[in-house]
Amino acid sequence: MLTKRIIPCLDVRDGEVVKGVNFKGLSRVSSPVDLAKHYSECGADELVFYDITASFEGRRLFTDILKEVASTIFIPLTVGGGINTPADFDRVLKCGADKVSVNSGAIKNPGLIREAAEIYGSQCVVLSVDVKRVNGKFTVFAKGGRENTGIDAIEWIKRGEDAGAGEIVLNSIDTDGVKKGFDLEMLRAVTEVTSLPVIASGGAGCIDDFITLFKDNDKVDAGLAASIFHFGEVEIKDLKNTLADNGISVRKVW
């Protein structure tokens, strides 16, 4: 049986992992390679790396790290951050990424999804969407959640699927960093309109939040989180054991 996936997310800046609360006030955690190895051993099903550096030098550091991670651990790796062109896909795929996540780059150039899907296949194009309620409407935000695009999130996700995206990461800005649970209402609105795998992101604070997530909506395929894993508030092994105890199918590596 296909298992629900647990995915730690690592934001990388200048070669180090950071995590922002509500995308602001970043604080340092640890080496991406060490963290990746640790997570793989604990049973993480995939890893997501977001490159949040803007400089050329930072980008080079990032691809060096990506290569090191991909040479050390052998689970699927998704890379995002600064992906604006097919050449950016090429750059990270050559360094060991399996999937590439597009966000602001696809908002600036909606043709990017189709172009990349045609070259690399849909399985490697992940549409990552930062969504916030504005006057009661799910609205897409760009640039790490700082810029309101005015785009309707549900329409945007449908367009992404039509263009050839292979997976959706739905990050709720409203619940991100609050640690009171995933945005179940937003997730339901999205899983109702897409047949793509959906990864829930934003709001996980404890193990129960993941149980609620998967029990509430069978169409959610994966739960993504960062700080609760990085700071050891939730151990992936405990999380998976508890999910299994609650009848949710997970992959155990122990």
Added chain:
Amino acid sequence: MLAIIDYGVGNIFSLSASLKTLGQDAVLTSDIKTIEQSDRIILPGVGAFRDAAEKLRETGMWDVVLSEAAKGKPILGICLGMQMLFDKSYEYGEYEGLGLISGDVVPISSVTDADLKIPHMGWNSLSFPEGKEKSRLYKYTNEGDYVYFVHSYCAANCESAVSAKTHYGADLTASAENGNVYGTQFHPEKSGNIGLKILKAFCEI
């Protein structure tokens, strides 16, 4: 030496890295001599069947794979590389495969529940067919072990060749083999330690 067939298809970073981790001397090559001198061959692949089959022919790798298989050299096809080992694929048309394992490649949606998400993507468990000897590929693998899949098409009408199945609405072919020719629908190079053990077993055949 292990030859990974280079025909411009697929992302082989992880495959090369995992073989290196296993201490294997693996080279990515489209050089016929090198392939002939190799001890074993891996045929990787992602993307669409037609494009990959075309590239395999254009690069001359099609005939090399066939002749090396005929010599009895161990060959492992992974994902689309596995699908190309079969007789035929019905992905966007009808295309001829290498015909090294008898069977067809069909849409998953034609063999499983209509409401399941396609592609079948993620970690799923292996089950071994009853009454068959365990494949040499699974020397270090147990029934129920999880491996990583990403595919929208699957091998069918190949019952006698199936060495492992996985359940997604229905039983799907997870791997198949015919003599010295092996294929895995899943990605061993992305399946953590379980996957490494499967590659290790292949390198010992």
